[in-house]
Amino acid sequence: DTEVTQTPKHLVMGMTNKKSLKCEQHMGHRAMYWYKQKAKKPPELMFVYSYEKLSINESVPSRFSPECPNSSLLNLHLHALQPEDSALYLCASSQEGTGWSQHFGDGTRLSIL
Amino acid sequence: QKEVEQNSGPLSVPEGAIASLNCTYSDRGSQSFFWYRQYSGKSPELIMSIYSNGDKEDGRFTAQLNKASQYVSLLIRDSQPSDSATYLCAVNSPGGSQGNLIFGKGTKLSVKP
Numbered sequence: 001d002t003e004v005t006q007t008p009k010h011l012v013m014g015m016t017n018k019k020s021l022k023c024e025q026h027m028g029h030r031a032m033y034w035y036k037q038k039a040k041k042p043p044e045l046m047f048v049y050s051y052e053k054l055s056i057n058e059s060v061p062s063r064f065s066p067e068c069p070n071s072s073l074l075n076l077h078l079h080a081l082q083p084e085d086s087a088l089y090l091c092a093s094s095q096e097g098t099g100w101s102q103h104f105g106d107g108t109r110l111s112i113l
Numbered sequence: 114q115k116e117v118e119q120n121s122g123p124l125s126v127p128e129g130a131i132a133s134l135n136c137t138y139s140d141r142g143s144q145s146f147f148w149y150r151q152y153s154g155k156s157p158e159l160i161m162s163i164y165s166n167g168d169k170e171d172g173r174f175t176a177q178l179n180k181a182s183q184y185v186s187l188l189i190r191d192s193q194p195s196d197s198a199t200y201l202c203a204v205n206s207p208g209g210s211q212g213n214l215i216f217g218k219g220t221k222l223s224v225k226p
Contacts, residue, residue: 045213099162100145100205100214101205103159104149104159105156107155
């Protein structure tokens with residue numbers, strides 16, 4: 001069991017749908033991350049929230065919209081996605097004092113029809 | 114361009130042998146180094162972190178860091194078939210209040226019974 005919880009585990013959506021991915025951690029970590037991972041590739045950083053403020057946006061298309069409602073929650077809102085957006089979406093959290101070591105959730109497997 | 118380089122493998126070792134995984138990084142300012150294990154279809158799992166030169170042992174795993182050579186390695190003793198996975202080297206590069214993990218492309222390890 002991981003201490004970073006992501007929901008849903010699987011999501012299939014059409015290109016016109018709007019959906020959200022959710023991530024929750026109760027470790028008191030103050031940095032939270034969204035990654036995208038395609039098969040046989042390393043995780044690719046999308047967004048970083050540090051102390052609930054967006055600190056890094058790696059030039060991600062606007063069809064992906066992050067939100068950090070509080071220090072424990074992280075959302076990724078999806079709209080008008082493309083088939084190439086199909087991937088494993090990973091949430092991670094980290095804390096100062098541990099070298100900012102990141103702990104990952106189980107991920108959401110997203111398929112765009 | 115900050116880079117983390119790993120041999121993609123596959124690295125094949127017999128059960129009971131020592132598996133040696135290597136990683137080099139380009140940013141001399143890097144301060145935190147991590148090894149993640151990722152089983153096929155699963156999320157990365159943090160297995161080792163190392164912050165200072167030398168060796169760090171945890172069970173069958175030993176991480177080695179040489180900052181002068183910009184080199185970090187992972188040794189797995191008494192390799193088991195359950196160790197078969199992709200191993201991702203990650204380096205926390207200074208930048209922002211929480212740093213930023215740079216991942217290598219991963220080395221696929223296969224342990225043969």
